[in-house]
Amino acid sequence: MNLPLQTTNIAVPEKGIRPLLREAKSLSFWAENAAPIGLIALVIVFAILSPTFLSIGNIRAMLVAAAILVILAVAQSFVITTGGIDLSISATMTLGAVGFGIAWQAGFGFWISAIIAILSAGVIGLINGLLIAKGKVTDFIATLGTLSVATGLALIVTSGKPVSITSPDLLRLTTGSVWIVGYPFIIALLVGVVGWFVMFRTRFGLHVQAVGGSEEAAVANGVNASRVRMAVYLIAALLAGLASLLLVARIGAAEPAINTSYLLNSIAAVVLGGVSLTGGRAKIVGPILGALLLTALTNGLTLLGVSQFYQPLAVGLVVVLAALLTRFQKK
């Protein structure tokens, strides 16, 4: 009885399994760190191909350009950690921008207009939260609906025309900087730090992860899942409102135009950051790096004179690759 047992033990195919294991190991390493590795690789490639890529001026420009996406990625990360998705995030930002424009036109100062921008974005978040947490509407459908509503409202209120804004406060927001780091990126970094702290060091953040991991178990342990869901959509919208200020400052106008690339890129950044769309595993640094990666990608392609038309294609390829890689993440 012992002999056959021993032979089966010995018969482990040594040649086949070990290299495979090693590969799987390295694949999971790649999957876990797709965003930082990708970012470093891109930086190296573009630095070789274009001498201006790593110039102070270009780094400065990239960081400013990345700020909005970083904020949206943090916002989207909270929603996606609960297993949801916010398709309305970019339309909400547009509505916030328009809210700022209307308030500014009506003669309110910068600060009041800024508050109105954030609040008008917050309304969309409130509606999302109510629909999803209380109305039990699928997140995808609910936020697709509010995407359309917010876009429509922005067009109606402005009659489709951009409201141009010349405010010294806004100007300072875009041009001011500490060393080469512009104010927009500092704001984005602050959002990132606070977001990380809330997600990983507070009771609320733990509840966000618990609801995303298993709503049933979270509820059985006394987590109010619908309040958590309400909160993440509200947070996402308020952050979109904050981002709308940077958008207005960047363009110098409140534009009611639809901005789908920010929506897709915010989700792409989160996926690149290694967050699974099924929820439960939170990440904040990853999505921020993902946002930086996408910005560097667009910037580098522009520097190399690649046609604008190729940029969505490049972003798409990177995201699909990242999504494939996440399959190899350690569970």
Add this chain to the structure above:
Amino acid sequence: MNTTASVDTDVILSAQNITKSFGGVHALRGASITMRRGEVTALIGDNGAGKSTLVRCLSGIHRPDSGTITLDGKVVEFGTPLAAREHGIETVQQNLALVEELTVWQNFFIGREKTKGFGPFQMLDRKAMRSTAESLLSDLAVNVPPVTSRVRRLSGGQRQAVAIARAAGWGSSIVIMDEPTAALGVQETARVESIIRKLQDQGVAVLLISHNFDQVLRLSDHVWVMRGGLAVAERRSSETSGDELVALITGAKAA
């Protein structure tokens, strides 16, 4: 010992005429059970008899459609699982109610996290939670998993140990265990049984759901039998046998 007057003061928890339906499924049709202070009460019955549903009513997950729950002589209503916990009822759910993506210590404390700081600036006291979880768990498990590992990585028995340690560690007055030894090895089962005895020694009333009659007769003082959403019979454990319990469960013998 069996006069109604003295039984009443001995009763710590009583559920009367509890009904609960899910759509067309009548899971509970007016079930009534009582638990006595300091006793291990067993709840047995076939699959689908309604045991877990009753447990979920007692632990605040389900709101009964009708019926009353009386705790220490006072009628209570548990709107949330937290409310049940605040009344001193801890539960090991049959599905364990663990979040796989979270770590062991996080699972220990979901819903009642330890925090430090003041006012709105509360942050998780991770160190305190980790060490508490570690000491509660090491009392129970044979193969103690590190409290920082994700529950997803644990074996079935380790998960069960986590859920049991979580319920047993809070100095509550009632601990409900829905099939706590279902996935456990011999050693772990023995440990759980000794935990149940320890709880009993501390004066905790335990409600034990189990399909293992030997275990029920060994551990419990009193047995309730459920069938078709009703508690159809009760026995003192010392005055019954496995055969009688089987007959009561199947309905071969009337209460």
